[in-house]
Amino acid sequence: MSEAPTTPSPAVPEEPLRSVPELRRYKLTIAYDGTLFHGWQKQEPAGVEPLRTVQGVVEQAVLRTMQQQLNVVGASRTDAGVHALGQTAQFDAATRIPLERMADAINSRLPEDVEVRRAEFAPPGFDAISGARSKQYRYRLFMSKLRPLDRRHYVYHCWTPLDVGRMNDAARRMIGEHDFLGFAAASHDRITTVRTIHDCRVEAVGDEVQVVVSGSGFLYNMVRIITGTLVEVGRGRFGPEVVDLVLRTRERREAGPTMPPTGLWLEWVKYE
Amino acid sequence: MSEAPTTPSPAVPEEPLRSVPELRRYKLTIAYDGTLFHGWQKQEPAGVEPLRTVQGVVEQAVLRTMQQQLNVVGASRTDAGVHALGQTAQFDAATRIPLERMADAINSRLPEDVEVRRAEFAPPGFDAISGARSKQYRYRLFMSKLRPLDRRHYVYHCWTPLDVGRMNDAARRMIGEHDFLGFAAASHDRITTVRTIHDCRVEAVGDEVQVVVSGSGFLYNMVRIITGTLVEVGRGRFGPEVVDLVLRTRERREAGPTMPPTGLWLEWVKYE
Numbered sequence: 001m002s003e004a005p006t007t008p009s010p011a012v013p014e015e016p017l018r019s020v021p022e023l024r025r026y027k028l029t030i031a032y033d034g035t036l037f038h039g040w041q042k043q044e045p046a047g048v049e050p051l052r053t054v055q056g057v058v059e060q061a062v063l064r065t066m067q068q069q070l071n072v073v074g075a076s077r078t079d080a081g082v083h084a085l086g087q088t089a090q091f092d093a094a095t096r097i098p099l100e101r102m103a104d105a106i107n108s109r110l111p112e113d114v115e116v117r118r119a120e121f122a123p124p125g126f127d128a129i130s131g132a133r134s135k136q137y138r139y140r141l142f143m144s145k146l147r148p149l150d151r152r153h154y155v156y157h158c159w160t161p162l163d164v165g166r167m168n169d170a171a172r173r174m175i176g177e178h179d180f181l182g183f184a185a186a187s188h189d190r191i192t193t194v195r196t197i198h199d200c201r202v203e204a205v206g207d208e209v210q211v212v213v214s215g216s217g218f219l220y221n222m223v224r225i226i227t228g229t230l231v232e233v234g235r236g237r238f239g240p241e242v243v244d245l246v247l248r249t250r251e252r253r254e255a256g257p258t259m260p261p262t263g264l265w266l267e268w269v270k271y272e
Numbered sequence: 273m274s275e276a277p278t279t280p281s282p283a284v285p286e287e288p289l290r291s292v293p294e295l296r297r298y299k300l301t302i303a304y305d306g307t308l309f310h311g312w313q314k315q316e317p318a319g320v321e322p323l324r325t326v327q328g329v330v331e332q333a334v335l336r337t338m339q340q341q342l343n344v345v346g347a348s349r350t351d352a353g354v355h356a357l358g359q360t361a362q363f364d365a366a367t368r369i370p371l372e373r374m375a376d377a378i379n380s381r382l383p384e385d386v387e388v389r390r391a392e393f394a395p396p397g398f399d400a401i402s403g404a405r406s407k408q409y410r411y412r413l414f415m416s417k418l419r420p421l422d423r424r425h426y427v428y429h430c431w432t433p434l435d436v437g438r439m440n441d442a443a444r445r446m447i448g449e450h451d452f453l454g455f456a457a458a459s460h461d462r463i464t465t466v467r468t469i470h471d472c473r474v475e476a477v478g479d480e481v482q483v484v485v486s487g488s489g490f491l492y493n494m495v496r497i498i499t500g501t502l503v504e505v506g507r508g509r510f511g512p513e514v515v516d517l518v519l520r521t522r523e524r525r526e527a528g529p530t531m532p533p534t535g536l537w538l539e540w541v542k543y544e
Binding site: 031032033083107112113114115117146147149150151152153154 | 303304305355379384385386387389418419421422423424425426
C-alpha cells in the first residue's frame with residue numbers, strides 16, 4: 001500500500017454541533033383588549049416613561065423570548081381603546097425555538113390583555129403592511145336601556161332604537177371603489193383617498209347591533225365615521241342616500257360623527 | 273241677622289301648599305361590575321381616603337338625590353371583585369321624587385360600573401337583610417385555551433377540561449339543609465353554620481361552565497369553596513362523594529380551594 005500523501009490538506013473548519021439558525025420572518029396573529037393601551041403604535045417620547053402600547057408590550061415579549069434586538073411591525077395601527085381579535089404582525093429573527101412552541105413562549109411573557117393566537121413562518125416576500133389585501137373591522141353598538149356594565153369598554157351604548165334595514169340600505173352604498181375623503185379625519189400622510197370596500201353590512205346580534213366593514217384599506221377614523229353615519233341613518237336623522245352624497249362631495253361635514261374607539265374591533269387581516 | 277261672634281277662633285295653621293312627604297322605605301335592585309370596587313360594604317377608615325365601595329358610591333348618589341342623610345343597606349356583602357346583577361338594598365327617605373323617576377334620578381349620579389335596575393316601595397315590614405329568603409349566585413368558568421381577554425375580570429380561566437356530568441353528581445349532594453362549616457372560611461360572627469341550599473347545578477354555556485347555587489344564606493366564601501370543590505371533581509381529582517365527606521366531617525381541608533372572586537356573580541335575592 002502506498003503511503004498517504006504528506007502535503008497537508010487545507011484547514012477545514014469543524015462543523016459546529018448545531019448549525020447557526022437561519023434568519024427568518026415570522027407572522028403573528030395577535031388579539032388584545034385595547035382598553036389599557038395607548039393604541040398599537042409604539043410611543044416612546046424622549047425623557048419620559050414610554051406609553052403602554054400593544055406594539056411596545058409585544059416587542060418586549062418577543063425580544064425577551066428571542067434574546068435579540070428586533071422590531072415587531074403590525075398591519076394596522078389601531079387607536080387607543082380599539083380592540084383586536086386578529087391583528088397581524090411580523091418580526092425577523094434567527095432562533096432555535098421550534099415554531100410550535102413560539103406562541104406559548106411569547107405569551108408566557110405577555111400581560112393578560114394581549115395574546116399571540118398564532119405564530120407561523122411568513123411566506124416568501126411577506127410584508128405585514130404592504131402585503132395586506134383586506135382587513136375587517138366590527139363596531140359593536142349596545143342597544144339596551146340598561147348599562148353595559150361588563151361590556152362598557154367593548155361597545156358603544158346607543159340609547160335610541162336603530163332601523164337595521166335602513167342602515168343596511170346605506171351600508172350597501174359604501175361597497176366598491178370610491179374616494180372616501182368625506183369619511184376620513186384630516187391627515188397629511190396619504191397619497192390617495194381612494195379605497196375599495198369589499199363588504200359593509202349591519203347585523204343584529206342579541207342586544208347589540210354590529211357594523212361590519214371589510215376593505216383594501218382604511219383612512220384615519222374611517223370605520224368610526226362610517227359607523228357614525230350609519231347610526232344617524234338608523235336613528236332617522238339622515239336618509240340612506242347620505243352615503244352617495246358624502247362619496248360625491250367628499251365633504252366630511254355631510255357625514256355623521258366619529259364614534260368613540262371603545263366599540264371598535266379589528267377582526268382580521270388577509271394576505272394573498 | 274245676628275252679628276258674628278267676636279271671640280277669636282283658635283289659630284289654625286295654614287295648610288302648606290304641598291303636604292310634607294311621608295318617610296317611606298324604598299327597595300333597590302342594583303347591578304354592578306365589581307372589578308374596581310373594594311366590595312359592597314362601606315370602608316371608611318379614620319384619617320385616610322375612604323375605599324371605593326358599591327355601598328359608599330350608591331349611598332352618595334342616593335344622598336345627593338334625596339338631599340338628606342340616610343343609610344343604604346344591602347342584602348349581601350359581596351367581596352372585592354365580585355359582581356352583581358341583582359343585589360338588593362333599602363333606604364328610608366321622605367321625598368317628593370316620584371317613584372317612576374327614582375331609578376333614573378339615582379343613576380344620573382352613579383358611575384358607569386354600577387346601576388339601579390329597579391326602585392320600588394318596600395312592602396310593609398320589609399328588611400333587606402333579615403327578610404331575604406333565597407339568594408342565587410353564579411360562578412363562571414372560562415373553558416377555552418385562549419385567554420378571556422375582554423371577559424378576564426368576569427370569569428375564571430380554567431385550563432383543564434371539566435366533566436360537567438360528574439360535577440352535577442357532586443352538586444346535587446349540596447342540596448338540602450346541611451351544616452356547611454367545611455365549605456366556609458373561618459369567621460367568628462355566626463351563630464350557626466347550618467344553611468339550606470335550594471339548588472346547585474352546573475351548566476355548559478358556550479365556552480363557559482357555570483356553577484349555579486341558590487340557598488337561604490351563605491357562609492363566608494361558601495360559593496367560592498363549593499365551586500372550587502366542584503372544579504376538583506370535574507378535573508377528576510376528587511370523586512363526587514367528597515361532598516358527603518365534607519358535609520359529614522365539616523373539615524375545610526377535605527374540600528377544594530377557594531376560587532378567586534372575579535368569576536362570581538350575585539344573580540338575585542328573593543323575599544317572601
